[in-house]
Amino acid sequence: MSTVAPRTDLAECAEIFRSLVESRRAVRRFTAEAVPDTVIRDCLELAVLAPSSCNLQPWSFHVVRNPDLLQQLQHVCLGQSAAKAPLIIAVLAHPNTWKQACADVLRLWPEPAVPKAIDHFYKNSAPFQYNQGWMGWRGLLKRQMVRLIGLRSPVMRTPNSLEQMRLWAVKSTALAAQSLMLAFQSYGYSTCPMEGFDEKRLKQVLPIQKGAIPIMLLAVGIPGERAIYNPRLRFPLDQSVSWH
Template sequence: MSPEHPATPQALRALIEQRRAVRRFTAEPVPDAVIRDCLELAILAPNSCNLQPWSFQVIRDEQLLQRLRSVCMGQQAAKAPLIIVVLARPDCWRDSCEQIIAQWPEPEVPAPIRHFYSKTAPFQYNQGWLGWRGLLKRQLVRVLGWRRALMRTPNSHAQMRLWAVKSTALAAENLMLALQSHGYCSCPLEGFDEVRLRRVLEIPRAAVPVMLLAVGKPGERAVYNPRLRFPLEQRVEWH
């Protein structure tokens, strides 16, 4: 953080409180420079082992947007001038390990870093064909876990999907707040037909569509209802 321009709790609270799920947008396009800046902030999100298991598809083409509206079952928010498809990528761990070593931002890769991404991470994340490695690791965890605490997951292809989705969701929140800071609103859409989405867009088979993010300037009656959040005491335990 720059000491000349420190972030303040008040500024952060104002930004978060401004963010609402907007359902109606104007036709005003979102500049490419704004999209790029927001995506750069999205990928600064914390993520598991810095493997960055996400990818994004930026849809501005009107024909594709029209097709995506039917994929989203005609939701009003899907009429936005921009849709960003947020994908979790449980399949990218191997490539990410190699890229981290190749692109390390110092002249020499520290030995612990090289060992982790060439040995430890591949053991942890490689589930094997049909998950056979994961099955063996689950048995190993049951034995070793009797004596000490250890990382017990991900040890299956299903757990790998969850692993990637958690990090991707953090990036999606960064993306929404970044857009809000530029004066553009968003609406995360989970109501879509994944089978039809894959017919419209070239999405890698192993990728998990987490959400379609509708983006633009708010139109009339953009927010449908007042905000409702449950009292903090209803969802928080203090120890």
Template sequence: MSTTAPRTEFSASAKVFRSLVESRRAVRRFTAEAVPKAVIQECLELAMLAPSSCNLQPWSFHVVRNPDLLQQLQPVCLGQSAAKAPLIIAVFAHSNTWEQACADVLRLWPEPAVPKAIEHFYKNSAPFQYNQGWLGWRGLLKRQMVRLMGFRRPVMRTPNSLEQMRLWAVKSTALAAQNLMLAFQSHGYSTCPMEGFDEKRLKQVLPVPKGAIPVMLLAVGMPGERAVYNPRLRFPLNQRVAWH
């Protein structure tokens, strides 16, 4: 039996979603009004629903509401106005948590029994795919293997290095971050994703997990005066889209 909603319902949802996306702007100035914990919790839950490669969810979020820590983060963010928000969420990607994630998928599987194919994937295929070995030596061997196998058939060619693992983790984490921004927007709170910050000094303020990759510091709050600096500018669609 299909559980798909009637198309008319999707049409209504599409209008709401378009309005939500169009209303989101990078807000640079915030009021001092605090964001309720219940709202933060719900938005984080929605961020966790983002898709991720092999469902390994290589992300974590540090929620900063403490006034002293927020004050310390302002110079870390190079004095940006957005860094004066009443809430900052540090978004981290993790390229080194895949092994524990594989175990967690099997441990938390939402059915009484884990399907054999799922168990085989997370015990065999995924470890082969993501384990790059000490200093990446396994990745080097896999690159040679993939090059040879690729002559005969299509193969998955990445990630086969420590740097590719970083990219793998950041791509999935960026999806979760977008969910998080839209979730706050749906509650009437604005956001500003800040990539301009001092990673070294960030580690002096927050207990950054070993090997974590800081993706962004997300400022959250109610928009203040002159919150949006400039009118929206996007390149023409036909300049960025190819139809085949």
């Protein structure tokens, strides 16, 4: 059954959330103190509560604690200081798992019976939307169809190509990654999302599924000395926000 948080103590909740978000910084140096498995698992459980397109959850996580693998990942991450963390989580987006995900939604539906509308959506509408066909040939046809339909009425125009499927998966996975960082922050563990790494060598170190997109390597741990290099800088809000 769906639940909604009661509208009580909202000001206090907002203040706690603001404090959590403002305290999160990209930490570059960590102590050697390990992150407990119970904390890691709980943070991952919170991360996968993130929203995803059609609830297809196109993400996966490789949790690396093994010292030998961590040593190899330092090389993969070009020797940057954050890669010396006691925990690194590879966050992956999966543009090709939509078919299995559709089946899993129906298999794991949290009620005794799957509603007819839900069953129809995941057996018909979602496959039509996400199946781009071999080498993207279905996507090509759908793009032509969308152009024609869109002349008369609003229509969902993406994803209608293999490249758009990559973007689709990355967008949802990025939401989970942000939730994961905030979850660790709530436990007192800092993070650093690393995009500077050799993707080819990463696939030589970790058994990454074919077609998966590594979007970041997340370093996690207790901040060490000189953990934050620079003061926080953000552009003025009005520079990026338009009010209508």
